[in-house]
Amino acid sequence: MSIELKNEFGQIDISNDVVGQIAGGAAIECYGIVGMATKHQIRDGLTDILRKENFSKGVLVRQNGEDLHIDMYIVISYGTKVSEVAYQVQSKVKYTLNKTLGLAVKSVNIYVQGVRVTNP
């Protein structure tokens, strides 16, 4: 699965993994996110936070004809406003993909997989 862009010089293929990596990288720069989670069911109520090279595991890129949909599985910090953090991730991801790959994303769906409590 990959995204194809065509111009007069030829064709550019961007693999879905690349899209996933970029989306994941953009997401974790967002305030309130403490990690990306796997799209699997949470086990024992503990969500595993993915390491950097596996961000794409927490990002699902779906193509529907011309449209691009992204599902992201995130873990947020306790005490932040979840709806707002999720919205920030959506806008940051959409913006970053547009800026770096020139891709217009149809939807960015956020699945909050866990909450991390931190005690300063």
Added chain:
Amino acid sequence: MKSLDGIQFAEMVKMGAHHLFQNADYVDALNVFPVPDGDTGTNMNLSMSSGSKETEAHAVAHIGKTAQALSKGLLMGARGNSGVILSQLFRGFGKDVETKSTLSAKDFAHAFQHGVDMAYKAVMKPVEGTILTVAKDSAKKAIEVAEHEDNIIVVMEELLKEAKASLERTPDLLPVLKEVGVVDSGGQGLVYVYEGFIAAMKGEKLPEKTSSYSMDDLVSAEHHKKIQGFMDTADIEFGYCTEFMVKFMPEKVAENPFNEHDFREGLSQFGDSLLVISDDEIAKVHIHSEQPGNCLGYGQKFGDLIKIKIDNMRQQHSEIVGDDYKKDVLTSVPVKKHPYAIVTVAMGEGISDLLKSVGASAVIVGGQTMNPSTEDIVKAIESIGAEKVLILPNNKNIIMAAQQAAEVIGIEAAVVPTKSVPEGLAAILAFNPEATVEDNKTTMTEAYAHVKTGQITFAVRDTSIDGVEIQKDDYMAISQGKIILASPSLVDVSKSLFHDLVDEDAEIITIIYGEDVTETEAKELAAFVEEKYSHADVEVYNGKQPLYPYIISVE
């Protein structure tokens, strides 16, 4: 002022919110990060006013309770990145003073510090050069000052001074700010809140609007927002960036009384990205328009035009993106193939391709039965013309040779002592081309620490190793370097190996099958693994390696 109670604190919050509200437009205009959508001021203002409302409704003399109210109001009304950060800052502040009825200067400074700690906890990769940095620097200063100062007003003054200084430094930390020539918008918002705090403490009134900002700040931020939106020159709707100043003339203004709001309205019909700043003598205008003449004409109704500048943005843009106007043929300049190289060792064409696909510059053929010599490794490094190199032996018997190669090669080199292909893969994925050889060695070594490797090979003679009886031609399962089982059935051995390696924390299982295994067999095994360990992702590669039907890794 030696102590601060809840009622005074509520006043401070109210003033901070009001001052931010007064300047929200300016904060909006500065907003280019994280997404240049120009809503930071609006969002912060909504967050802060929600906090202020809640504080006002529940203000009591007990500062702990008042701060709780602020924390709750901010959380409920948090909007945008900066709003969420603001809510975390004051959540930490509130938590710290929860049980206190009044605050001393030390308590006050400490509460700010605690707010910063709390805010930094809620982000994975804190971006410096933002509101976080401004909060952090200023809290640190407050702690220092409170060491020897018991007047809370002085502590707050110093805190604000440092916040402003820190805000000025944000462009040095965040490149996009420097590029656009603005300071961070969220940080600016926080400074406004702090300015309100100090004014309330001193019982001063703040000016209704601080017009301290320059047109240039706003224009470059505005341009930055615009430029982002264009992928194609043809998308530019208003092609001329038009800037001019109108110096009011008494006779003209007598006929057309100047009112900033109406003036802005009047100009807005000609284009977008409109900015108007005016005082009693002059109005500065910036607009993107398709009819710059009409804009100038409109301005002339009120006075003389001075300092006119009109740029054709389509031409500028196409120079940036290099279309239409550039038909040069690009010639490629020969460069060193891999100035910063990763050299590794493996058997099997498939594995070699896999290693290259994740970033290996060269893969030396070698492994279990044919260990490359120091010389082989040196030659490989020299053939790719590297200036810096990391060597990954992927086998414990090659580590020595790799280390010697690193010593004699004469360029910056380090060995990442990987003992298997999966470890090598994990290490390469952690490579950072920007980091030094030593730093890469450290991070790459950490990266494969959690990777568990299993291998299946066959016995060449009867023997007994690690307490396992082995017959010639048996398949042997080697888990993390130890033989755990030998049996004539490849399938049984494989299943036992998975059983030994996979636990419930496993996320990713990689199966690399060798030349002795058909694709069908490998797929069957993968299907079994997926079924049995459904919590992990299974990836299958055709490694084409000899001697090892399967190499697997679990991480």
